[in-house]
Amino acid sequence: MTTQWWKESVIYQIYPRSFNDSNNDGIGDINGITEKLDYLKNLGIDVIWLSPVYESPNDDNGYDISDYSSIMKDFGTMKDWERMLEEVHSRGMKLIMDLVVNHTSDEHSWFIESRKSKDNPYRDYYIWRDKPNNWESAFSGSAWEYDENSEQYYLHLFSRKQPDLNWDNRAVREDLYSMIRWWLDKGIDGFRMDVINFISKDQTFPDGEIKQGKQYASGHQSFMNGPRVHEFLHEMKKQALADYDIMTVGEMPGVTPKEAKLYTAEEREELNMVFHFDHMDVDSGKDGKWDIKPWSLVELKTILSKWQTELENKGWNSLYWNNHDQPRVVSRFGNDGKYRTESAKMLATTLHMMKGNPYIYQGEEFGMTNVAFDSISDYRDIETLNMFHENITNGADEKALMKSIYQKSRDNARTPMQWDASPNAGFSNVEPWLKVNPNYTEINAAEALADPDSIYHYYQKLIGLRKKHPIIVHGTFILLEPNNEEVFAYTRNFNSEELLVASNFTDKEVSFRMPHRFSGATKLIGNYHDTNREKLRPYETYVFHADAK
Template identity: 65%
Template sequence: MEKQWWKESVIYQIYPRSFKDSNGDGIGDIPGIISKLDYLKELGIDVVWLSPVYQSPNDDNGYDISDYRNIMDDFGTMEDWELLLKEMHGRGLKLIMDLVVNHSSDEHQWFMESKKSKDNPYRDYYIWRPGKEGKEPNNWQSTFSGSAWQYDETTEEYYLHIFSKKQPDLNWENPKLRQEVYDMMKFWLEKGIDGFRMDVINFISKVDGLPDAPNPDEKKYVSGSRFFMNGPRIHDYLQEMHKEALAEYNVMTVGEMPGVNVEQAKLYTDETRDEVNMVFQFEHVDLDSGPGGKWDLKPLKLTDLKQNFTKWQTGLQEIGWNSLYLNNHDQPRMVSRFGNDKQYRVESAKMLATFLHMLKGTPYIYQGEEIGMTNVRFDSIEDYKDIETLNMYDEKVNQNGEDPKKVMESIYVKGRDNARTPFQWDDSEHGGFTTGTPWIQVNSNYPEINASQAVLDEGSIFHYYRKLIKLRKEQPIIVHGRYDILLPEDENIYVYTRTLDAQKLLVILNFTEDEQSFPVPPDLHEMKSKVLISNYEPAQEYSSTIQLRPYEAIVYLLDMR
């Protein structure tokens, strides 16, 4: 496998609306990000992935873009953005931008033209169909509830929207549309960005004829998903995109790909195929969902998590590359979901970070993860802002008469706003995020959990992340070593090794609040060892049996010579 800068990097995701507000309007902005670049530099990350800052009516928090070449007023100006890039590059930080081209906003100029008439030159930039027997063209469901089709009276036809009705899907069958996208990508690449995170990029190719989904379709995703995920021309489009837009730039690409499996991911990320460098897959964040999908809560079994991570680690060992994450702007906070955000918040946050950063692949840190920010419990549905959450609540409670308390419990566990509450900078009002009224409430635990406190405390989660990131720079085994799992059936501890040349890492993780013991296999006993990192001080000496404290993580570097 070739060495690449993006394999050795650690990436930090910024959700700009919630990161830092500079002007008191309650909305995070680009000057706010610039003011915190030294904090990111101190953390040690290499790359920032910036969630969308393009012009948008904000139906889906910026993932509905009305102008791909301009900055949203809420966030600042193009001059602000150019200064951000300059300030980042000056600190040795790279910037990757979000690319949202499965759909645009219905307020994009292309769509406004497209809906004027059936013979408008832009008509074919979107997916329009006549109805069938007075109903929608097919039975596909939107991922945000309801039909995936919206009727438009002007031309008496329906347009497809896999997401909100304000997010019409672009028609990738149209070569003109594809060229527009590549030109737009080059516009940003010429400005000097370092790559793209590609939003639901495996949705851009739909099955010919847009057939009805067999009813009921498999519940794991929405009705019709098998016809728009990983479609028939997806590899052609990605290879064309690489050739037309990306090939002449030394940039990284990561494709967000719901519903992708290991074999498909190998094709997408095989370095000889020129598609994308890595994918975001979602299998591990579906493990605590019941048959009814995301909002149908079920307890997570550690053996399921192990089996899943092991499948991806070994599957992409020789061909391809993994993205490593446990939370992002669409997922709940990882310490609340996979750890213990009460009594063992610090220990379990460090344990989960160790788990992720010692795996093979590129780690992604979501803003606030490095200080152990937690899920939020707002009192009322009125306090929530996320369109997916609000649509689901309306459908379940107002339309289907389900128990509001039970529905709120699902939101507390899985809602996207868990990740979107403002970053907790200090213990001043609103956590130092804004001097105004924040667009969404700050989590009430900001006086105890905030960045200024974490930076001052050498034993904090923040400083533990700094150590993990530094180790990645110093130890090639963390980037390139082979992964193997031990004790795959154990429900309490996760143990794996990484091997490179004459070195081995032994990574031991207690996923419980009880003490556990790990008997070290005889073949590893006799090796010379040193503790690379541990979330308890003092760290345990290497011995034939390792006694683990609650949520303990310990990594030994073994010398096999």
């Protein structure tokens, strides 16, 4: 494996609508991001991943793009964006943009033309059929929408306002590559690619297998990691990406480590790394994310260890607990009450000491939690709303649905950033687009910055250790005690150095005997000030470094 700048980077995701509102319209914006760049520089991160800011009717919060080369008016102007990029670079940080090219908005000029008639030059930019198959949308219901004007159905794997592009049409690919080069020429440092393993569909469009209980929508076998996906990504690399020193990460639901090696092996020239979802499904039952089951630490460890070992020297890992689509990790795998601080630090340590690039989602660095709004009317996420109304129509119990929403709704991640204890959490002077989590008066960035023992300052230390110790970037991962349901422990090995990482995932004291070879090792970090080599206190974590002999 070669050394590249992105391998040593820590990435911070900004969801712009919820980050910082500079003009007091209740919506976060680009100038609001620029105002907070010193905060991010102080944290120590290297790369900002910016969720979509392109022109969009906002059916799916910007992931439905109507113009790839314009900025959404809610967020500001292209001049605002250019100033932000300049300010990011002036602080020694980099910026990657979200690339959403599996689908567009139905208000994109290509689709407006495409739906005019069957013989329109843009007709084949999208996927039209006389009869729908049984594929389902990820956002509930059929993945096909009938268009009365042209008397055919178009495919939308997400919202009906997000028609899928036809990547089998070379003209589509060439237009997308031109757009990609346009953004790279503006000076950005790479892309996070939205559901990029969906771009190739089986052109026979077979019906999907119907199962009792499901993890993914019907038909996924025909579009997840589809027949030409590697061909398309290699072509994109050659024609749009190869001339730039950038990082690329592909969001890939349903990807396996075996497939991820194909996507990320350097000699194949596709992507740098992928986002997988295996560890995000440990609390999902047979009927998918809303069917919540108790999660097992052994299962979580098995998944993360599998990805660490199978990609060793053959690919590269993305490390994340949170993003704009996932609930808050301290509420999910930690304890967001009595042990919020300890468990947030423990989860951060467990993740940041693995091999791969750590991603921090806004607010994670000071322990933001899930939210439980009183009414479904307080929610804004299209996936959440569609699921709720579909199930209510089918006679489901409202309280049970709301319980699932409290645990899994994407709006858990999208409540406004809690900057301070002032009204609206310092996010805006007016009522925000989505309600603020009521706990903002106790949990906020200002409080964390003022406390030297805070979660924020702990993240600073973790990031600093990564920059100081090459073993954290390059060391081999070895899982310890794989069947221990209370402790997640592993070592990292590099040259003649070794790290020991041990984390207690419970709210009680547990036994864990430190391996004898670490008896003279140096403690690099921990969330308790002292260490007992025989026991771990509630949510205790530590890292010991055995120096080179």
